[in-house]
Amino acid sequence: MMNEEVLKHPMTKDIKDLPDNLNGDWRNKLMRWETLLMVFVAIAFFTNTQISPYFLDPWSLSDATFNFTEKAIIALPMALLIIARDIDLSVASTIALASVAMGFANTMGAGPIELALIGMAVGTVAGFINGWIITRFDIPAIVVTIGTMSLYRGIAYIVLGDDVYRSYPSDFAFFGQGYVWGVLSFEFLLFLCLAVVFGILLHKTTFGRRVYAIGNNPTAALFSGINVKRHRLFLFTLVGLFAGIAAVLLTSRIGSTRPSIAMGWELEVITMVVLGGVNILGGAGSIVGVFIAVFLMGLVTFGMGLMNVPGIVMSIFTGCLLILVIGTPIIWRRFLNARKMRSNSGE
């Protein structure tokens, strides 16, 4: 079932011509969404080298990763959540709440490890609350997370107002600014490890299979013995935890907390996931795709930054990209169907 959805992607051939696993013909492998993304990454990379002679410097490449690593870390569990037909718009607000909690704990004299644990715990609780309301009362995730989006950031504003938390302990800076080996930052290494974990989780475990099953047909998933509600609750909690982790990294990197921290990130995270080939209606997508999409967005925004394009103009690009990425396959599929029907009627 899940492969069917994946293979329905416009870049592949008709479903009947394909074996029912992905390790088939090399041509099919070549025609996948991920391959197309790789081509775009290559183009973006090449363009960037032409724009600026400083681009290929290892340190500048390493610096470039900081701009998207925290978002990319949330994109991993978000991909699972969207594959399971849900969505979480409150991630950016969760970051704000967790960051404010850390700032508050810091004024109470918590150490770096405690701060990180508090940030992750607050994120987890926020995600759990989302999941609990959604599954307990059977409400669409989008409304509940629009509500908690205001609620969580609202709490951050109540605590902090227009004030700011600064003076985090110097050891705390390691999470967001530290380097593990040469130019390899702690943040980026964490992202790479988590990407591998999520790739295995989604593609090689029963849990991953169940996520696809829930996304393709929740009712059928329920009848085949999957505790759908518990899986959804777990996914929301997971997204919350990762928003907490992102909050730790971001707070540590910029060294201060304002209630407006990470404003608008939910859109960018969702764009990354959707760009990676995850179907916004659920049931299809891969971690490899999301992984490549993260780099594509990172490279393009870095390239535009090199050209001094202001951030708000980049948002035009992000918005168009989101619509194009989802719209093009739909039009392409319709085009293919129309052609097939024409050739069928010709026979």
Next chain:
Amino acid sequence: MKNTSLLGKMISHREWLLGAIIVLMLMGVGYIAPFFVTPGNLAEAFDDTSILIMLACAQMLVILTRCIDLSVASNIALTGMCVALFNVAYPDTPALVTLILSIGIGIVLGAFNGILVWLVGIPSIVVTLGTMSVYRGFVFLISGGEWVNAHEMTPQFLALPRATFLDLTVLSWIAIAVTLALFVFTRFTKTGLSIFAVGGNPKAAVYSGINVGKYQFITFCISGAVAGMCGYLWVSRYAVAYVEVAVAFELQVVAACVIGGISIAGGIGTIWGAALGAIFLGLIKNALPVIGISPFWQLAISGLVIVLAVIINSRSEKCGGRRILREAHQ
């Protein structure tokens, strides 16, 4: 299955419940700060809420068809900036022409959303999340990041929403007119009833000869038109146009709808519900400073109210609502 208990009736008739809560809140705030409930102050608070009321009523139509329009706030900013720059370039234009121009620009922006939803078939949340940042970015492009300030706008451009008639501002009268017009539209026209049918049961709507996508397109055009008009009214009322006008206002609009009992799953809701939801949020906004609570609480309170409202909705939707085409239950 009818819920016959008094509480059940109250909950299923959301408008009455919400109206009662608003009256109670008014009495409570009036007890603490009597000047708040004087007619003049209430008219001012209504004026402040007018834009939200109009947008919520238009958003309701979109939500009825199982869609959502998150681009309204960016539409306001873009249309507002367009008419402000137009006013700077052609200062002699009468305010009424500017108003019509803003509606026109708004319809174009709304129709763009609608076409992507109808003809391309992209989920509305994706389309409007995308156009939300695209339209906002365009505000920056056309203005170059500059502000258009009050002294650059002509007096007649600024006067329209502020002029008073029977103790209410023109802005308030426009809000009342739009609300009434949309009420008549949803209640007594074929198109309005079809919109309910589309959201109530899209499959049955198709079999009854209703083009689902077309009605979704129409609601996006209406939402765009109202947002465009509000763009001019907003810029004129606050006498300034800049890139961040109405940032995140779309959330308040959706919140007003959710509080007003409009089901995000489509097909259930009334114009009165949306308008009362907006008034409720406006009341909180205007009453908080009066009773001595920091405005920083506003965001969290509206978030909490949204969450509570959807929980209550999830109960009451099971016992009815205005449905043209019912879903078959086995």
